Amino acid sequence: MNRVVVGLQWGDEGKGKVVTYLSRYHDIVARFSGGANAGHTVNYGTFKMVHHLLPSADFTKNIGIAIGSGVLLDLQVFAEEIEELRKRFPDYSGKILVSENAHVVLPVHKEMDKKIDELLKIGTTKRGIGPACSDRVMRSNVRISELSDEKKAKELLEKNLSLKKLYGLNFDIEIVLEDLLEFYELIKHFVISPIQMKRYLEESSILFEGTQGVLLDIDAGTYPYVTSMNCSSAGVSAGMGFPVKVDEILGVFKAYTTRVGEGPFPTELVGKEGEALRRAGHEYGSTTGRPRRCGWLDLPLLNYAIEMANVDTLVMTKADILNGFEEIKVCVRYKDGKELLSLKGLEKKEPVYESFTGWRTLEDSSFERFVNFIERETGKPIRYISTGEKVEDIVEV
Secondary structure (H helix, E strand, C coil): CCEEEEECCCCCCCHHHHHHHHHHHCCEEEECCCCCCCCEEEECCCCEEEECCCCCCCHHHCCEEEECCCCEECHHHHHHHHHHHHHHCCCCCCCEEEECCCEECCHHHHHHHHHHHHHHCCCCCCCCHHHHHHHHHCCCCCECHHHHCHHHHHHHHHHHHHHHHHHCCCCCHHHHHHHHHHHHHHHHHHEECHHHHHHHHHCCCEEEECCCCHHHCCCCCCCCCCCCCCCCHHHHHHHHCCCCCCCEEEEEEECEEEECCCCCCCCECCCHHHHHHHHHHCCECCCCCCECEEEEEEHHHHHHHHHHHCCCEEEEECHHHHCCCCEEEEEEEECCCCCCCCCCCHHHCCEEEEEEECCCCCCCHHHHHHHHHHHHHHCCCEEEEECCCECCCEEEC
């Protein structure tokens, strides 16, 4: 059985913990999009791991991991995470597979990201994802495959860096190449061809791990305040490099809403209310450390994301963060009364709230009413509820 886990908000929904828990039912966890801009935090109880590039498999159970051609690899970050994996789990024996067609994030991409975001003010993570995607489309980037041939890698790198002079950026080709080849030596035994990847996955039960969220997808999200890739379920086949069969799509959402960076946010809470929610949920970016913008759950946006990602089943996270709140609000519609068919003009939407009595614990009847309400309004079952920070803190409903 193959399943996909996607975020239904602007990322930071707790997908890493959910994927780690669900991975026990699969042979391998595969990443199909994103890069080191992702930050999936997994709490094993005695320590935490933040996965920027490594798929969030449960390494205690030797679940394999795969990185598709749609992932942008920062080789230094990936090598560091492999080293941490070896230290934390010295007995890990799961498969580690990397598509040779995956593109590389170069140091110049990060510098470009900083310069471009100063002008466009998107609020990116500055991890070089947008510029690397641009070079990929312009056919001037370096892939993992090219690093097996130093001459070919140097030719591509020379073309790439010559273009960057247009931005006033100059990098020593020899130094960049030397670093890339050094990191490649550390990971080359994981690298396989796309056909090998396809054949291996076809014989396995796969859990595909989405990054960011539907509302940050470059096509489905709040453009231009989005990531540079298709991080929704629509991107799975393209991100792996070949058609894949998917049996179920699970959508993860917080019991409230957060966002990092710029862009519209109809239910955003400012002042003391927003700060109280931020403190309660420890809402600071795992990649950038930036404070997240916080607000109430937005059902029109949630239903939009569910439909765009063709979600079958829901996973609720961070409901426990709301323990002790006297009143919980949910946006049930917007004042204009229109169904949300597009995100165009989202910045003008004014929320209409329905209030719920708060709960002290997730065993309270008031929380049960909250869950039933969301299931009724979305038409989708909530199959899993996260009850805490650790991997095992999940209830299967």
